[in-house]
Amino acid sequence: MPGDVHDPTAPSGGNVYDLRVCRDLPGTGWQVHEHAVAGAWPQPTAGARAELARTLAELPDGSVVLLDGLVACAVPYLIVPEAPRLRLAVLVHLPLGDETGLAPGRSADLQALEGRTLRAVGAVVATSDWAARRLVELHGLAPGQVHVAAPGADTGPSAEGSEDGTRLLCVASVTPRKGQRRLIEALAGIGDLPWECTFVGGLDRHPGYVDRVRELIARAGLEDRLRLAGPRSGAALEASYAAADLLVLPSHAETYGMAVTEALARGIPVLATEVGGVPEAVGKAPDGSVPGMLVGPEDPEALTAALRRWLGEPATRRRLREAARGRRTALDGWDTTSRSLATALDRLRRDTGRAA
Structure with a gap:
């Protein structure tokens, strides 16, 4: 996960999602080990790249690894070599090239890097049906490789609202x-x-x-x-x-x-x-x-x-x-999210093949 995932001063939907997954997946039968890699993802420092490479290299063969796409998608040179021996899944919160305000040419570069990463891993997790279709079309992925685990919602107290709605x-x-x-x-x-x-x-x-x-x-x-x-x-x-x-x-x-x-x-x-x-x-x-x-x-x-x-x-x-x-x-709760993600990981664990 990105290094700021636990930082309360840097809240984001992606961080909330990652933390809830880590908290709730054990309820589906999975044992979870968290690892946050500090760095300016998706443009990591040399130190961040080295830490990610070291973390992956130390994992036993056959380990199921869920990678936040912000960390993984722009570094195929670190991810692709590990794909033959690890069971890798990448959670894509937003296709990197879809970010707004990128320098000219940067969007195409990120898209190409992301495609190399996602085509190499065993499973890709998207956060909506639209996002799943987008990733299949964008990177030529097999539809069966892409799974949807939409974010859940915690029902809170109902807001009363003011009469004039201002x-x-x-x-x-x-x-x-x-x-x-x-x-x-x-x-x-x-x-x-x-x-x-x-x-x-x-x-x-x-x-x-x-x-x-x-x-x-x-x-x-x-x-x-x-x-x-x-x-x-x-x-x-x-x-x-x-x-x-x-x-x-x-x-x-x-x-x-x-x-x-x-x-x-x-x-x-x-x-x-x-x-x-x-x-x-x-x-x-x-x-x-x-x-x-x-x-x-x-x-x-x-x-x-x-x-x-x-x-x-x-x-x-x-x-x-x-x-x-x-x-x-x-609204679906986060338990639905965790069950959907667990289904994708269970399939990845059973599957002995690899994406082309």
Whole structure:
């Protein structure tokens, strides 16, 4: 796993997923040994590469090894040589080349490295049906090699919500892929309406982008209404959800969107861009109603219009809140995630073959 997986100041969906898997897999009959490798993944230092190589080399032949894709995908020269003797599975939270804001040519380079890694290992674990299809198409993988273990959700206390729905929340690291600049521009377009918005998420992954976000907030005159709260976890994150009326996730790319189900697990409706696995995360309530609004990723006017609709139409707020409460009762828990992952690992352990 990445070295910051246990760092409460660096929360991420991938870290949460990894930690829950480590905690819950023993309940499916697996014995788990954790190893976190420090380094600026997926661009590791020489020391990080050496540590990963040493860790893999010390494992007995036939060991089942689950590797976080952030650690494994960009270093096929370390992973591929170990594939013939170890039973390797790679958990892909996001295809590396799908990250937003990469330098020209970097996306293609990462995609090529990732393909070499994934084609060599025995199993690939994706976090949504969309992501599984994406990986098969992107890297020419055999469909039977790719397994889905979608993130679970812990049902929390139902958020009461304010009558006017003005408390908006965005839970995402402040990075180009998460689209905070687009949300600021949309909020600037509804300055005539009452609202307040809190951005919860790490501020240190793309400092230049964070600077541009701050400048945009100031230029739009939104300093008193929009706050960058930084990363939150545990009770502080719970309090953020408890105070929210609507989760807004304006991402350019997502394989799933754990913040979506975290909000729905508290009965909070969602406004998100219709990208990747987000529609799967939003899902439907048992009665078929959709607990949120999805807008096109390249349609900023639609995001502004959806916010205006949420704030200006009490009937819309009531309908979406009712659907969110219904979806809350139907979400899968992390036990489902662990069982899905255990099934993939059990198959890998039984399989004596290797991917081409």
